[in-house]
Amino acid sequence: MKISYNRLKTYIAIQESPEEIGALLTGSGLEVEGIEQFESIKGGLKGVVIGEVLTCERHPNADKLSLTTVDIGSDVVPIVCGAPNVAKGQKVIVATEGSMLYPVTGEPFEIKKAKIRGEVSQGMICAEDEIGIGESHAGIMVLDTDLPNGTPAAEYFNIVNDFVFEIGLTPNRADAASHLGVARDLRALLRREICMHSVDGFKHDNESRIIPVEVADAADCPRYAGLTISNVKVGPSPEWLQNYLKALDLDPINNIVDITNFILHDLGQPLHAFDADKIQGGKIIVQKLAKDTPFVTLDEKERKLSGEELMICDEQGGLCIAGVFGGKGSGVSEQTRSIFLESAYFSPDIIRKGSQFHGLKTDASFRFERGTDPNMPVYALKRAAMLIKEIAGGEISSPVIDLYPQAVEDRVIEVSYANIDRLIGKKLEKSTIKEILESLEISYIGETEKNITVKVKPYRVDVTREADVIEEILRIYGFDNVELSENLQSDYLAEHPSKDLNKLQLRLSELLASRGFHEIITNSLTKPVYAEKSGFLNPAHNVEILNKLSEDLGVMRQTLLFSGLEVLAHNINRRQKDLKVFEFGTVYAKTSEGYAEGRKIALFMTGDKAAETWLEPSKKLSFTDLYAAVELLLEKLGISNASTAIVHEAPFDYALELKLGEKILGTAGLVQESLTKLAEVKQEVWYAELDWDLLGKKASGLKKFQEISRFPEVRRDLSLVIDREVSYDQIKKVALKAGGKLLQRMGAFDVYQGDKIEAGKKAYALSFYLQDTEQTLTDKVIEKTMSRLIQSFENEVGAYIRK
Structure with missing residues (x-):
């Protein structure tokens, strides 16, 4: 998520540098992964100034060049110019010696002192395309300005310089997916007030075009607001708005759409603008449509509806997949003259279903499916309408329609002072606790000697219980401000096993790495087709994901085999054919008793044992190489009583099955060719999968060093x-x-x-x-x-x- 430093300063008084703000945000849980500088013209026109041509004469050695002297404020410099329109007395744009130019076409270049046809030139008088502000190369730019010579060109062209924070937003912090949300955290961190942009001046001009709204299911759409704006003029956005969007890596489209995007990133409230003339029957209906109903989205693709997604409709059919993506037939275009502006609060679950089913991830769905602020729609609607009227003209031709039958209430949570001290690890003054909570808009509504009762606004979807409130106190107070006591102690929710499995895993990883293996970590989500076509996995045991990212990642894996084969295929396709890899991973299954999961170790070997040399030819990896690695692991863990039996069953052509008593420890062998081809691997693969849970229980611990015997073997x-x-x-x-x-x-x-x-x-x-x-x-x-x-x-x- 990208956040503009300049835009944050419109919400809260910031004197701190971008780096200081980045450190503050990271410390509070909004991790700033990077800070990039944005310039509305690349390079910011550094070293480019306004100059005045004092003299202009023909170049003695070239008919099409002119010799000029130019006053650049700090000096008068000679410049050789090839433009046909250069003349004495002109105010011009001059790139001084040492400046870097970023032209519209071609590579950037530095201005250096040079001799052109025998004459010294210490700069360049520029055309539009040479400094990146336009396409024209017909001649140099001639300015009509009274600004003094030497004035930076960036000041003349109003160049915008900004810093953009790249924030790695965690899924629980939906409230911070906007400039307002980030500013709220800064308010708590800096103890400064937020300045909200007023909508007190909002009023509708007339009621000439009221479009009624009907919501079929208030559970899916608890709040729906809208209004109509007539006689708008769709066109390019003003420069400030375009620069705002470009800083966030968004492409400006037109003034109406750009304003909806501005509000979304500014307030976290998605909006949608419909061409009012394309709303058939003059009525908006929020409902579900029948399964397999065709609907053409803005990207001009026809999609079949699932019947579960919420749709914004008119009397003839769908206009928009609610909260996800607009329809081609109702979008705003250059011909649009009247718009219906929508601002709603949708159920996160219903938006998530629609987004996942159609594989559509948009800025709007990102926010709606995590939870937006039910108290924001009307404010955002008025703010957007006022901007549209200011930028695109027209008049607000209806009052605000606001369907909100059952208000979403604030959450009331009781918090124990003892739990605050216990979980934070430090006793905080009650006044400090109260100050932090109030700065986060978490208000006190009751207090006793031992407890406080607080009220949390619904936009904080992640604060639902006592521990969440305590986390809010801690992240604003600062993790670094909690000192480590001399007698450090912690509360544990679970008993610790006698063996440290993490340590065992680390040692085994180091052992395998020392034998030429590389560790891989693969996705636990996999393709359903593997279970269907493998011949040894039961598709009925697949754990299916409800909110699928895609059909290819629709189920949890039952084995580590196929995710590892995909890694082999990826490397083999890039001519890395000799591979030894391993993975510690979890497998999942649906059983008659519920869901089960277990941890496994997988070893994969394919290709040659070593590269071919002049001393000896290459040699293929074999079963003995695989089994030697398995025996090495068992020896390291002190397991020497494993029995083996030869098996010929999927997924192996042949293999050894290892047992500890009656329990299967794992199997190692040659993978069937039909299964390697299923993962697009076209060479032999030796594979072992061991039960890490069982190994961990039976391991006698890591092998200890001991004194070498003095007596011969x-x-x-x-x-x-x-x-x-x-x-x-x-x-x-x-x-x-x-x-x-x-x-x-x-x-x-x-x-x-x-x-x-x-x-x-x-x-x-x-x-x-x-x-x-x-x-x-x-x-x-x-x-x-x-x-x-x-x-x-x-x-x-x-x-x-x-x-």
Whole structure:
């Protein structure tokens, strides 16, 4: 949201610099993300002045150039000029040496001292297009002015200089979505009064064109105001209004539309102007229209109505999607002579539905769907009508129509002084509390020794309970003004787990990053089509969003797979094909018992293991690379008892399923080609998704450093012949049980299946690493341990040892 520094100064007396105001606003919760300088003419005509041509002679070395001397106030300088209309005695615009010009066309350039055909030139006499104020290049500008030589051109042309705050407005602060709203916060911060522009002079000129209004549902439209202005002249807006809009990065359209935009950004009240001659039947009806009714909006697109959006209609159909977007048939054009001006308060829910359904986000819908001030419509309407009459002429040809059957009441909230002290962390004087609240237009209506009762105006849609009032006190008092006490304490709403999952997550992220992985953070919203076409997700379990931003972001994700595949596709399409990424994220599902969510870790690997070099060719990433990363995570968390089983089910071509007891820890494998293509990935993807909630519960904590044993480690190898159905995981479980505390680790360094062993068998070559941390292992102890291992393999998995 953009806010003009100059415009704020019309509401409140500001002596502080833009930077100081920005710091104040940020400290109070209206974060100023940037401050930009606005100039109605780029460059602000710095170094450009009014000058007077004292002499003008033909250039001795060029027929089409003139030698002039020009009085620029501080000096008389020689200038070579190529304009045909330059003459002695003229008042002209001079760009002095060192000034930067921004022409209408072409690149900016700096004026430098130069020699032109052998003659010195220390400046330039300018045409309109050369300083960016017009299109003409027929000749230099000749002024009719008595201003002294050396007067800055910016003063002559009334150049506007402003500073524009870019405020990152949070969704709860709808009240601050205007210059008035920001000024209200400054009033509380600076303890200065706001100057509201008076509408006391408003009156209607006649009642020659009254357009009646009917509201079908007061719940959707609690307040609707309007009036008619006849004999207006639609045309360009005055310069001050155009500059105001340009500073806010808005394009001026015409005086009527520009005034409605001015009021919207000034007061936070959206208005809409209808061509009164296009209102069929001479009546406005606020209602819903039937589903699938066609309606052409101002962007000339035909849209089918949902039947749930509120419409502004005449007797023949829709004129406008209320609070969202106008219709093409009723908009203001150059031919418009009479307008009906609308100013309303709509239910935020009804506007949000219409905006989301049609995918239309406008300045008006932004404010209406967050909540506007129900007490503002009539004031804004009168203010706009007076401006229209001043700028576009005409007469106000109807009294104000104001349909407001049930007024929106102020909210009454009781606040405990004890809670103020507890939540702020500092005891504030009651007089300070009262002063802050009154500066925010939150008035006292009752007080006891322990409590206060306050009344909050409805434009503060975010202040509905005691904690909200206390937050208002704190943000104006200043977070930085709350000192940290020597005995700092806090209230906690939930007990803390024994393990710090955030710390665990950070350490695992660092571990993966050290192995070449990049972390991604993706949107929890995803496409419904993934569940419909995946073959392993149930569309009935989708958690559907009521206020969808779009159909492509219509449901909460059931898996991290597709959001990660979209990241891979984005990078692969930009020729980054060798990728290793991970994500900690939440998945969601709708169940028979309600809604469920869980946290997951996802690992993605695709492409080559390393770039091709002259030493060795590139090598594709494989399952072993993925599983090594999974094992690394489990080892880091101290989880060594996970069992595995091979699975062949979606979303994998083949995978290993990891379990802790009967609970599934996760799965790792090759993603089915049909699913990668669904996300537009055209290469193999290795994927693992682990249950972070379960990992967090079962983790024995981060692995600690320990002293390296002084006693040597011993390696022994065995070659086992086993049935093909026996997995390495089964062998590992047997070994860990039989090897006891002496078996530190084991590994497989060869696997053989072929004609040198009997059919249905396979051979594993295994290495076993034995170590005693208290003494050197003897041959007797080693042989005893290996014999125990061999016996266990023979008895439990039917193995025999190859000699």
